[in-house]
Amino acid sequence: ADDVTLQLKWVTQAQFAGYYVALDKGFYEEEDLDVTINPGGPDIAPTQVLAGGGADVTVEWMPAALAAREKGLNMVNIAQPFKSSGMMLTCRKDAGVTSTDDFAGKTLGVWFFGNEFPFLSWMSKLDIPTDGSDNGVTVLKQGFNVDPLLQGQAACVSTMTYNEYWQVIDAGLTPDDLTVFKYEDQGVATLEDGLYALEENLEDPAFQDKMVRFVRASMKGWKYAEENPDEAAEIVLDNDASGAQTEEHQKRMMGEIAKLTAGSNGALDPADYERTVASLLSGGSDPVITKEPEGAWTHDITDAALN
């Protein structure tokens, strides 16, 4: 069997259910693949792991991948299981935020470590400075959780529909207490959770073939997970070595993830790609990427895998 190492963007959770299902159900084995899944974490830059040769393929957000490409790391999107973005900004009404006009003067929690790009392009689209000036917003580097919102240190924090949002709810705030800005609704959604491999590796037909089989099995896993969300969540729990995840949370997450993967057969929709690039290029004085990327995606793999 051929070895494949997959680097996840974050810790083991239902966000990556498709891969775990494929592993657990033997879909990879059927494709004669021996897949190792490495969970990520707050300290792991999947792009760096890919560059260092620690993984063959990685789950990454497109803004980070394109930014890395500009730095000279030739990452290529080979598949895009996620159709829509789950990113939102969740605000407390009692902090006085009900629309984007209320941001000025507020403190907003943002994820950095390569995840700040969608937020920054949104703000530049809204023409709100992020330097803490009077008519701008004060940005706070949000830790791993939603504490700043609960503690009242920030008016808004970044959340994912499938994860942090529910932590806010679990903590005792109700949807009525909150104003939620989905990036999708704001027209600044960027592509999340695509599969990326290195351009120079893809020149090798054997590697290409491996990726084709990998993507095929992975998409089979995703389909299975969408259809059997509870079982998928259980599989994820089994694979969580930290023993910290709860069944309730993972099942709910799987439900939300299914909404995001719906509509994608695994192939990248060039229109989504164009939208993402446009959004990233439009960043005013300090855009995330400075020029139109070339060769940042390919249909070769998905074409071979899905037909």
Add this chain to the structure above:
Amino acid sequence: MLPVLTVVAGIFVIWYLASIWLNAAWAYDKATRSGEELGVVALVADTWSQEKPKLPAPHQVGVEIWDTTIEKKITSKRSLIYHSWITLSATLLGFALGTGLGIALAVGIVYNRTMDMSVMPWVIASQTIPILAIAPMIIVVLNAVGISGLLPKAMISMYLSFFPVVVGMVKGLRSPDAMQLDQMRTWNASPSQTFWRLRLPSSMPYLFTSLKIGMAASLVGAIVGELPTGAVAGLGARLLAGSYYGQTIQIWSALIMAAALAAALVAIIGLLQRVTLRRMGMA
């Protein structure tokens, strides 16, 4: 024993009071949003039983530790003992490597003028580098050359633990006074004889103090090393996962467990120290 118990009791009292104080804001917040009035008793009861308190009450942590140690099979991924073991193995390997490196460097510094003059400033500088910043790079680089598993974590452990050993041992190996060294000179003792019969025995008190600090540092290193390996398992993973989900009770129980582990390891070294120094007639 009595003083220890008193202090511990005092800490518990302060801890309980602090958890009322720190958790009250959230209790009031909840009450106002649901339009209730909070009495003192209700307030105390609430602050001591929140699911994600700012500061969990001692009994909440105690229950969590009980649940995750005694109540779980030790092979279970939800057992703190399982995670402690994972961290412990990296700690011990890192500690052994760090102590070895530290003593080797110290001997080099004491015996080689070139090393004495050139290495020490850089050893100090190496410790001012924030380990959390380079830990992921170390792991990625080691991964790239095919080293993974226990060793990368142990390397970070080693990086943190060799420093106290170098500093302490350099001081210790230099602690014989001028007359004692002069004596060795009059006997024309070889460098290795001076080392084994004078410098090493004189450095024993320093060695053990450094080993204690080094052991605690190793543990921190092992925990740090667990974060960029995907926080897969170990006390670091528990800390992180707890932190990620705002589960303060889980953080605290992992913290206490880590501290207990460190305290136990340090106590073992303390015991070795007492036995050794007694056999040397120095205690």
Add this chain to the structure above:
Amino acid sequence: MIWLIFAFGVWGLGWWVNTRLAAAPRTRVTGLVVPLIFGITLIAIWEGVVRGLEISPVLLPAPSMIAARFVASTDILWEDFVQTVIKGALSGYVLGCGSAFLVAILVDRYDFLRQGLLPVGNFVAALPVIGMAPILVMWFGFDWQSKAAVVVVMVFFPMLVNTVQGLADSSAMQRDLMRTYAAGYWATLLKLRLPAAMPFIFNGLKIASTLALIGAIVAEFFGSPIRGMGFRISTSVGQLALDLVWAEIVVAAVVGSAFYGIVALVERAVTFWHPSQRHS
């Protein structure tokens, strides 16, 4: 290949020069030059290896690249320095060491506290920072105050333990002498035990000086405003701007070493009488 040979060549040259210098009588100049040459040698080897093996700048940038970035980003580096070092580390250091010193004197004075507080203190000292930092960020907010708090927690116990140990370090005869003078508590403290404790107190201050910087930087990983050395490092790693990461690390190393050096200088002036200062 050329670059690799260059790396080995520089290594040999540096080692040779240093051996020669170290063999010469020790002066102020050689004391500075030798470590400098050692460092330059290391950096040259680094440059040679990175170029020779064509290591991707995304993994490990060459020193020349880091230097270029350093020069280009002095304003950012300065802003981060103020936030992390001046506001976070220094205030925490002063507060932590100061309070540890005072507590040590209390602990030393009352045997009850010594027997009770020290074992418990050792336990608390073993709480890993990585775990404490998110909690302290939660308690003290995301700005520099929480960083200072982390530093306080980190430096408190090394300083406490060293001071307590130092206060007990006078020899039996030195203490007997004070007894014959029927010297009171304060006289004994000021004239015997504090001076005798100085070598230990400085040990504590030195260890604390490296811990303070690490603590302040690490705490920024768990939430921070959008400046500070820890913030910049983690953000830049995410953006693969490794040159900036290393520029920050250089700042950390330089500042940390300077901090340590200053403490060591003061130590030399205060404990000139101690054997370890006298003959080396």
Add this chain to the structure above:
Amino acid sequence: MIVEQLKDATEFHRVEPVISAKNLDLTFQTNDGPVHALKDVSLQIGKGEFVSFIGPSGCGKTTFLRCMADLEHPTSGEITVNGVSPEEARKARSYGYVFQAAGLYPWRTIGGNIRLPLEIMGYSKHDQAERVARVLELVELAGFEKKYPWQLSGGMQQRASIARALAFDADILLMDEPFGALDEIVRDHLNEQLLSLWARTEKTIAFVTHSIPEAVYLSTKIVVMSPRPGRITDVIESPLPKERPLDIRDTPEFLEVAHRVREGLRAGHLDD
């Protein structure tokens, strides 16, 4: 004979015993069994006396002096200083102590070391300076005030520590082999100085020495001790006058006393 001597000594100074020890016993516990350092030691020292202790090394002289100074606690027996317990006497700053080793504080200069007790006892700045200068002169160390202890030879350090004990006014001086590392000339000089100081101030002095001539020359009373367990074997009252020029050492009385001390010492050694 010993018993008689003891009785003698006891009666002689009934009036004003400055130091009075009765049946002192002291045992140290060590890794290989107890060491009986003092056994049944009884002695009375009257006001203004100059008492020398002489005996083989390890016989308990230092230990006995430390008991007087409240630095060691007898296992049994009773000891009073100035009529009160050693502890109270110590707290009243009744004595100056010169240790067998110099024990200077390395972080203070010689001057600073001598000034130390003066600072503690609250002498005025001016008084301090004046006294430091005076005692440095006395022990012939003028000019070394600013040096640190490790820059002095062994004998010089010892003189500095004597100066330290002489700098303040204590009624009782306890001196443990203060002149051990000094040459004869300096020693003679300091012996004379000590005698004149003693005559002038009427201090009570307990003095450990290994030199028989020194003991005889200085003392009004010589206590001979013998080891294992340490006990008093002879107490000799000196018949010499209070006024003692150096050449008194050639008189028959002097030689006679010296002889007796030597005999006592020798007896102690034979016991062994």
Add this chain to the structure above:
Amino acid sequence: MIVEQLKDATEFHRVEPVISAKNLDLTFQTNDGPVHALKDVSLQIGKGEFVSFIGPSGCGKTTFLRCMADLEHPTSGEITVNGVSPEEARKARSYGYVFQAAGLYPWRTIGGNIRLPLEIMGYSKHDQAERVARVLELVELAGFEKKYPWQLSGGMQQRASIARALAFDADILLMDEPFGALDEIVRDHLNEQLLSLWARTEKTIAFVTHSIPEAVYLSTKIVVMSPRPGRITDVIESPLPKERPLDIRDTPEFLEVAHRVREGLRAGHLDD
């Protein structure tokens, strides 16, 4: 007169100078200026001689001994030991050194301390045990082999350190006030022992002391030094025979030499 003496001494042992110093100078740098510890010191010591050094404290006796032992390096001048540099002599383990302070290792018992140089020099286990027992006997410490240094009195520690230097076979013995803290009886005993050891083994001995009788009793040559800067003021060849019973100390020759030493010492003090 001094010049003559030096010439005398130089010529006397032309045959086999074991130690030869020519115009030694040594200056210590201290915080308040240089200290001139040795000035223009020249001396020859022949094989089998017993040379005592005597002089006021701080005159440089220890410093001179340390120069011979390669523990201190003269600022200028030349010194050879056994015809080679002190360093080579040290490496050949040519001498045993007794320090002014005992300097025992606290983590070794008395026996272990004495065994230390034997272990270093590679004596056999059996030989070690035998030698340790012998020298312990010699300094009257039999029975204390298993005690730790801090459980011994000052004098006992010093005897242990003497025993340590005697335990191995060195041609040259350098002894810095070895008997300072001992009482007269033990001192007499050890003096006799040392003399018989010297006669038996033909060692060359350099011996620092503060006691004039001791210097005269032991030596074939007495070197008188004077301080600031430390220099040799007199070198006295002893006319006493090699065979010296203790009561030689009452002979006129003895008293005559002692007188001359005393005068030399006094002169040194007056210089001051």
